[in-house]
Amino acid sequence: MAKGELWAARRLGAAAGVEDHRFFSMPELREIGDIGPLERLSGLPSTYIPMKNSIYYNVAAAFAEEVGASRVAGGHNREDRAVFEDTSDEFFRNLQRTLRSGSARLREQDFRIWRPLRAMSKAEVVALASRLGVPLEDTWSCHRAGSVHCWECDGCLGRERAFREAGVVDPLRASGDRKGLKRVRAG
Numbered sequence: 001m002a003k004g005e006l007w008a009a010r011r012l013g014a015a016a017g018v019e020d021h022r023f024f025s026m027p028e029l030r031e032i033g034d035i036g037p038l039e040r041l042s043g044l045p046s047t048y049i050p051m052k053n054s055i056y057y058n059v060a061a062a063f064a065e066e067v068g069a070s071r072v073a074g075g076h077n078r079e080d081r082a083v084f085e086d087t088s089d090e091f092f093r094n095l096q097r098t099l100r101s102g103s104a105r106l107r108e109q110d111f112r113i114w115r116p117l118r119a120m121s122k123a124e125v126v127a128l129a130s131r132l133g134v135p136l137e138d139t140w141s142c143h144r145a146g147s148v149h150c151w152e153c154d155g156c157l158g159r160e161r162a163f164r165e166a167g168v169v170d171p172l173r174a175s176g177d178r179k180g181l182k183r184v185r186a187g
């Protein structure tokens with residue numbers, strides 16, 4: 001995970017009052033763009049990590065079983081579903097069923113995978129976040145490893161488009177990212 005992404009996750013977790021914010025390190029999992037040219041996986045976005053959601057949600061379910069949580073939440077939106085097969089309704093329906101079948105505790109907890117943004121476009125997500133007062137200056141969209149947004153990669157371009165369509169001023173773009181850079185460096 002990029003330094004800036006980790007910083008943003010910590011900031012947002014603190015703002016949301018997360019009590020036990022746990023980070024799992026999976027250095028062997030890489031985006032196919034970082035693995036190298038793979039003919040077998042051609043046609044998939046360079047940011048795709050093979051079987052990513054299958055792996056991530058299993059880890060999250062393990063955490064849920066440990067702490068007795070009844071929900072695992074994911075922020076996938078409608079546009080993700082058009083690109084990534086492992087964000088489909090069918091995938092999550094089957095995964096939830098599989099996870100529940102493997103744990104009496106998860107069944108007792110009425111364990112569910114919750115995807116509140118699944119029917120929304122990226123622009124609708126930005127508009128909702130703006131209405132709710134989410135600290136948008138603490139969010140992260142860049143796929144590159146720097147401590148500021150590059151404003152060139154798919155993540156950055158998608159962010160720009162979503163804010164423009166939503167009619168919301170991006171505080172990161174407005175500040176030229178300089179404020180963010182200082183804060184990332186400070187810790």
Ligand SMILES: [Zn+2]
Nearest residue numbers: 142150153156
């Ligand atoms: Zn970028």
